[in-house]
Amino acid sequence: MRAVFYIAHRTTDGSRVGIKEIAEQVDSPEHFLAKILQDLSRKGLIQSTKGPNGGFYIDDQSLKRPLADIIKALDGDDIFTGCGMGLSQCSEKNPCPLHKEFKKVRNQLSRMLLTTTIGQFNKDLLAGHLSLKKE
Template sequence: MGIFSKTCEYAMRAVFFISQKSQQGNKTGIKEIAEGIDSPEHFLAKILQKLSREGIIQSSKGPNGGFFLDSTNFSRPLADIVAAIEGDQIFVGCGMGLSYCSEENPCPLHQEFKKVRDQLIRMLHTTTIGQFNEELIQGQMTLNK
């Protein structure tokens, strides 16, 4: 069980996969990405389209086309991926999903969840897309079993 939606999980995995391939100088197609991250191809296509529209990944058409990252994409924070897919609710929302929860009207989990949420926000804003490339390329980390 993850803390992100399945859509966001696939988006992050796809961006890491594309980042790894781009670091090696390659563009990659949707079929290769889907296989590499164990994602349904049709579902992934919609995610990649959204990420491309948001400028998080790049795409080119034609026989040598595919998805890739340019040099500026590698330094973008993971928070950009999450915000593109989930919006900002994960950064401000209640841990129990209550719309009325706030500092003035806290839910039972408010104070403890706020600490966890703040750590998550810090990690997402300080961790970059390209940060894990070397470990992925060397096989020290994996996106699929």
């Protein structure tokens, strides 16, 4: 997520950002991050170009995508439907000990991720209201 936000933040002017810079700025191993970003690029969440002026960027269409799309692309939709204890048989009819309370939290998280776009987050980041680095 931080890498996507960093890319959005750095490419609002139409520029591209390289993997070395992204990895350094989000404190992630370059090789690991490259695989993730390639996957997100294949799924259309971010864009990339090769060559001397290449790198990663985010287009206007991708800025309109909800944050949930990033989660789903990388981890599937378990965060939106899964059990708080990781049980496969947890349901309304067969609830785990955390079911009722976890369902509330999961639904709130789902709403936030589904209704907040990459672009909305980026506006707050560009305005200086948010930060991607720990201080």
